[in-house]
Amino acid sequence: MIEISNLRKHAKGDAVRLEARIKFLDMTSPYPEKTIYFELDKKYAHMFADDSYDAFILIPLWLAMLHKQDLHICGAVSKKLYHNVKWYVQKIFCDFCDALTPVNVTVDNFTDPPKKYGKIIGTGISGGVDSLSTIQDHFVNERDTHFKINALFYFNCGTRSDFGDEKWQETVSNRLASAKLAAKELGLPCYYLNTNLHAFRKMQDWTKVLYIANYSCVLSLSRAISSYYVPSGFNYQQMKKFGNRFRNNDMAEFCESYLVPLIGNERTDLILDGGQYRRVDKLKKIVDWDIAKKYLNVCNRYTADGSNCGACDKCLMTLLPLEIMGKLDDYAGVFDVEEYRTKAEDYKRQCVEKYGKSPFSTENVDFAKENNFIIGTSK
Ligand SMILES: [Zn+2]
Known part of the structure; x- marks a missing residue:
């Protein structure tokens, strides 16, 4: 069994961590890390959902299914997310990757219904075509405050870096600096969140799971985020035509159209955005935008x-x-x-x-x- 326990929020220098212990009870862990953590500037400590293990269920679920171990969460999880993980997400993971096996997932209890909701409508600012297209549509051109982006996020969870590799960390720092400049020009806050989720990549190809690391980062902030746009890689036709070609390879391109809506909880919705466009159409849409000319990455x-x-x-x-x-x-x-x-x-x-x-x-x-x-x- 894999057991997740000891959820806590604590200071770490100028940062604050949301951290939980991961323990392999019936086998030797092949991973050097003993905990999973998310880390923010301590000014933003209030954004962490420290009453819920929601951010600590997806990567441990993948590891449990990979190593054929049951998973137990020693604490509270969103009832909605637990229901979706138990009934649907495991089947999607198995369809995607031959190496996975269904397992039992148990939790001690469920998080209380939210008393208040976060005010942030966010998306990532990777600087890619999909990300800039979403920002243009739902910040620059959006008039309805119910849907208008009001904050940007940069998650260092292995989408473009190797955990512990200083060379890549330099690249991440440069890209973060560029993302912050773009956010400043747009007049939006940009939050940087670091995590060690990609330290658990050692036993598998990370491209298979990096997307669920990204979703986990969003869930760690569900006290603050009410909606989060996840920019899609494919348009709807491509999802249907090419999805199966990415089996065992790229999770987002295999199944993001039906996986992403299952990942939210009672406080935070994840919205897959951009499926109405081909990538070339997104590029055509943003090509004359000064932000794209300066920050496309x-x-x-x-x-x-x-x-x-x-x-x-x-x-x-x-x-x-x-x-x-x-x-x-x-x-x-x-x-x-x-x-x-x-x-x-x-x-x-x-x-x-x-x-x-x-x-x-x-x-x-x-x-x-x-x-x-x-x-x-x-x-
Ligand atoms: Zn290149």
Whole structure:
């Protein structure tokens, strides 16, 4: 059995931690960490949900299913989240990953119904195309305060970093600085939350589970957050057409359309946003926005200054539609455009070869055709 216990909020220098112990009772833990924690600037200590283990259930559930151990939470969990985990989430995890087995999940009790709700409507500011599209739609262009974003978040949970790797930490610091500058220009607060959830990546490919780490960060702040927009990677058609191709590979692209609505609790809703657009349409929507020109950041490689390398898959799939729109030079300040130019012909050829098989190659070929831009012998 895996047991989660000893939930506490405590000061750690200038930070405050929400922390719980994780204990493997019937096997030796293969992980060096003895606790799971979330960490914020101590000014924001009131945002942590220290009356609930909700933030400590998803990654432990994955580990329990992976190691074929039951999971017990020695404390209170949201009744809604527990119900969804017990009846639906485990089945989705099993469908996604062959290595997982259903387990028993038990809790001591349930959190009390909320007496008041947080006022934050938030989203992440990774600087990626999906994130900026959501911010543009639901902050810049949103008039209804019921839906309008009023805070941004940067979660250091392994989406673009390795736990304990100082080289990556430098990249995270540079990207955080850029996110804070963007938030300041937008006139929004930007909260940085650090966690050690990605220390539990040692036994598996982290891309499979990093999204549930991200959702867990939101749940850790459910005293403050009432709604949180989760920017989607795919549009609705791509979810249907390509979802199964990401089985055993990328959880968000496999199942986020039906997983995300199951993750909230009585205080916090997670809303999947952006499925109405292809990625190229999001890029077209934000391409002339000064915030995008200054802060667009999609790269998944290490760069010393945190900028876009211009050569990785994420950079290439962003730069090709920018070239198609004639906007490459507008983004020379944030991408290594010269590096892109050395890779572009090969990448375009690959897109044509992968047409119908890869979602982003397919939409880039379609986008070229829609704009009368020749990228080879495409349809
Ligand atoms: Zn890159």
